Amino acid sequence: MLLTALSSSLDLLSLETWAPGTARQVLAAEPNDPSASAMAGAPRPVLRLNNVSLTFGGVTALRDIDLDVAEGEIRAVIGPNGAGKSSLLNVVSGLYRPDRGAVWFGDRAFSQVPTAQLAGFGVARTFQNLALFKGLSVFDNVLMGLAHRVRAGFIRQLVGSPLARRIEAENRAAAAEVIGFLHLKDISDRIAGTLPYGLQKRVELARALVARPKLLLLDEPFAGVTLSEKRELAEHVRNARDRYGATIVLIEHDIGIVMELSDHIAVLDYGRKIADGPPAEIRSNQAVIDAYLGVAHEDETELAS
Numbered sequence: 001m002l003l004t005a006l007s008s009s010l011d012l013l014s015l016e017t018w019a020p021g022t023a024r025q026v027l028a029a030e031p032n033d034p035s036a037s038a039m040a041g042a043p044r045p046v047l048r049l050n051n052v053s054l055t056f057g058g059v060t061a062l063r064d065i066d067l068d069v070a071e072g073e074i075r076a077v078i079g080p081n082g083a084g085k086s087s088l089l090n091v092v093s094g095l096y097r098p099d100r101g102a103v104w105f106g107d108r109a110f111s112q113v114p115t116a117q118l119a120g121f122g123v124a125r126t127f128q129n130l131a132l133f134k135g136l137s138v139f140d141n142v143l144m145g146l147a148h149r150v151r152a153g154f155i156r157q158l159v160g161s162p163l164a165r166r167i168e169a170e171n172r173a174a175a176a177e178v179i180g181f182l183h184l185k186d187i188s189d190r191i192a193g194t195l196p197y198g199l200q201k202r203v204e205l206a207r208a209l210v211a212r213p214k215l216l217l218l219d220e221p222f223a224g225v226t227l228s229e230k231r232e233l234a235e236h237v238r239n240a241r242d243r244y245g246a247t248i249v250l251i252e253h254d255i256g257i258v259m260e261l262s263d264h265i266a267v268l269d270y271g272r273k274i275a276d277g278p279p280a281e282i283r284s285n286q287a288v289i290d291a292y293l294g295v296a297h298e299d300e301t302e303l304a305s
């Protein structure tokens, strides 16, 4: 099925937030870091992976991955099964610590991204298998996307200060806004778990968007939804970028929708990045075609034998 889709579309805890002094030292040692490109006048990437490698026992999930994602871009990461897509997203969101390399969010570098602080860095992610609170309403699920802010104001809430009430009102207004934007208003009181799967995916997108993330990571956003729901969701993803200026990185198996939606596509195969460019370029890239058709894999088998 993947081949059909392809052929049709083919016509940092050890948290290391560098202190300013340290960053300069890193700059000197690392001419390719985002601060260096900013100094050279190039816009700083919202996300950069620098020489990231990850292994599980004898299996190499990611090998020397470099990736720059520019502000406002929709960047897809594709590749055959086992290519390393989920591993990449898990490294970026801190679930995996790479053996080597660094993840940069703007001018912050991490050898392991601190997952608990992702929201504070302006990063949100959705999951391949829905991670909604099935027993809560759509509105409350979306509000949960601002839970990190609520926690920060917890003490103030206890005393019921005017500031706590203002934060609560702002959060509810933000949730209502994104619910309206994603056309979920009519169902905002419905229990999330009772909704069709495609709508639940949209609620998850709303929850990720409510904090207005600078960087939105989407893990197979179109998996398991019908074709018309896919088109609708893709439109919502594009609108989210246009309306909120979010930079979007998505991993996805549906090549057709990736080609339509993405500004740039990075292609992984056996943990290596084998191509990176606009859809038109990827469509005609022989290494990509070979990877999907399995030619590259057969060659490796032959070479090995």
Ligand SMILES: Nc1ncnc2c1ncn2[C@@H]1O[C@H](COP(=O)(O)OP(=O)(O)OP(=O)(O)O)[C@@H](O)[C@H]1O
Residues within 6 Å of the ligand: 056, 059, 060, 061, 079, 080, 081, 082, 083, 084, 085, 086, 087, 088
């Ligand atoms: N937690 C883990 N433990 C052991 N091996 C893992 C783990 N996660 C990933 N791998 C291995 O790393 C390689 C890359 O897997 P990954 O899930 O990142 O690929 P993928 O491109 O997302 O695949 P798929 O499209 O099938 O989801 C595979 O060989 C996989 O078996």
